[in-house]
Amino acid sequence: MSESPASRENPLSRFFEWVGNPLERSQADRCLFLTLLLWPLLSVGHYVWYQEIMSRPHEATAVWDFTLLVAECLTWIIRGWVVLTLLALALRKVWPDSDFFPFAACTLYALTTSMLCYGWGPTTTYFLGFATIGGLIGGVLIFGWTPTLVSSVLCFGSLIGADVAAYHGVIPYAPVYRTLVAGGAGMVQPDAAWLVRTWIGAIGGCVVSASAFGYIFHRWHRREDDLARAQQQLSHAMDMIRRYVPAQLADQILDGRYSEKERYVRRTLTLFFSDIRGFTETADQLESEKLSELLNEYLTEMSDIAESFGGTIDKFVGDAVVIFFGAPEPMEEKEQALRAVRMALAMQARMGELSKKWYESGIQTPFEIRVGINTGAATVGDFGSEGRMDYTAIGTQVNLAARLESQCTPGKVLISHATWGLVHDEIACTPRGEIQVKGIHYPVKVYEIEADATAPSEDTR
The missing domain is CATH 3.30.70.1230 (Nucleotide cyclase, GGDEF domain)
Structure with a gap:
């Protein structure tokens, strides 16, 4: 017996099919979709590398202090995602299409990205390109251009400011990366275990993001196909209407200019x-x-x-x-x-x-x-x-x-x-x-x- 298409789908595809297409939902539901996708990943990832940091030998240095500061900031950002999730759940029926939701979600994403990029070093890690490109694509698809561009300016502005400050010695460069590598010492070769854990997290994030965006694109194309079929059916219906009523009257009806009151x-x-x-x-x-x-x-x-x-x-x-x-x-x-x-x-x-x-x-x-x-x-x-x-x-x-x-x-x-x-x-x-x-x-x-x-x-x- 051959398998049905549904049985051949991976668990992520079935999950997203159950969730539905975010593009067809309200702004609150789109925000909820993004928060449910991101904050569990952030929470697990933050917990893992925070435990890794605390297990390393360290001494009171500027690098160590800024590492703890980054960890504390990320903790508050994750709490922000939780709060936004609860707000989206509470207000999705009352305030479904408020601009607050896309701007809040994009701003939190910008803060998350900039903080992680600073902690790991924007020019020494893959994360900057992965997070910004994925964020731009996802933001434009889910929320549109305006909130995405505003959050992009915030993200890149903060990263450029951090790089300039690090260049002049005001703050340390890549404090989290340096702490995990050698307890705050210079930029030395990381060990194999650290690389494996890092790439497992990166690949996992890519798989989840690719599945989410792939599903959105799939539903987008399917919606376009549905619209094309509907347009074809509408065109056929218009031709049929013109056969049974005067053409001028049919045009007025189809254009919404015909009033039944008159x-x-x-x-x-x-x-x-x-x-x-x-x-x-x-x-x-x-x-x-x-x-x-x-x-x-x-x-x-x-x-x-x-x-x-x-x-x-x-x-x-x-x-x-x-x-x-x-x-x-x-x-x-x-x-x-x-x-x-x-x-x-x-x-x-x-x-x-x-x-x-x-x-x-x-x-x-x-x-x-x-x-x-x-x-x-x-x-x-x-x-x-x-x-x-x-x-x-x-x-x-x-x-x-x-x-x-x-x-x-x-x-x-x-x-x-x-x-x-x-x-x-x-x-x-x-x-x-x-x-x-x-x-x-x-x-x-x-x-x-x-x-x-x-x-x-x-x-x-």
Whole structure:
């Protein structure tokens, strides 16, 4: 039987897995993670070499006095780690993200490092490089740049000051190292037992630190992978949302700009209705697969054109397409009317190409679309139940656009007088008199736009 990945992990990996990722925790928990990692090691190490110091023969010298001073200072620093651990435990729920924790932890680490480096000699021991590089990496990873840089300045400043003072004979250099080597005498060769104990401690510290940082990096990379997958899923969800709601509305929802409090507003819109003449009759003669292929191709082409002109696709009803301009993003009335008419002309042109393509594929019925466009005040917003809503426009002006489409000659674009007043100076329009439409108790002036209209005609200025 093969071992599971969990059973092959070393005890440190299992411990850190149980602890969790510090990067996902509060500042207090990150501080707690560091204190629980460091102060037990410091306590054991301090006890071992303190006993070693006291067992060596010595005499009252400046070196010996400063060795005891270093030991006393480290004792108080270790107590500081214990106090910080207790504070982090006590305040992790009350004060979880206070800046006190990262600055306190980094300051204690700087004091610990500088005191150990001074005691052992910053230029005669491996500890300075190991402690400072490890501290910088760990500090930046766990707490960020600011507390790490502040503590680094404190650490290096104190070490430089100690070196300068030792150089001028104010304090002895590396008092702990000299005491352990030869009872305070000159810098002589250390014995083998001392070297073995020293390197065992160094290797142990490296293993623990490497395991901690390795685990943090592992979880960091795993979190990045999770974020990448989430981003991919979100992108897919965004694409799906845009398929079922207007693209402009989807963008507002995803950007957090759409307010449910303003569920509907009264606004001037330019409304567009279209359908394909004879499509229903032809659809009855086609296989369902072929019908779906034709309809989806047509709606895809019309949707692409609508989006290129900035139109909001309201709905598809069979082969009918409902689009409006002016919501959810407000648009100047003339601009929305011009866009709607130019979009209609582009759709008519594309419909001609599709009809020719379908004819060549064996569909004998020529397809033409009818378009009705009207500009007027309508209510636009969310309508429906709490569980299911549509973003749509309602009102008399919406109904008028639908009536214009039903009255339109196939292959043409029929617009209302309101829309004509906004576009006739840029697009050629032909008056088609007045028509009576259901639901409106007065004659409606209408105008027709030819599919190739590019300039205003003389009689419509």
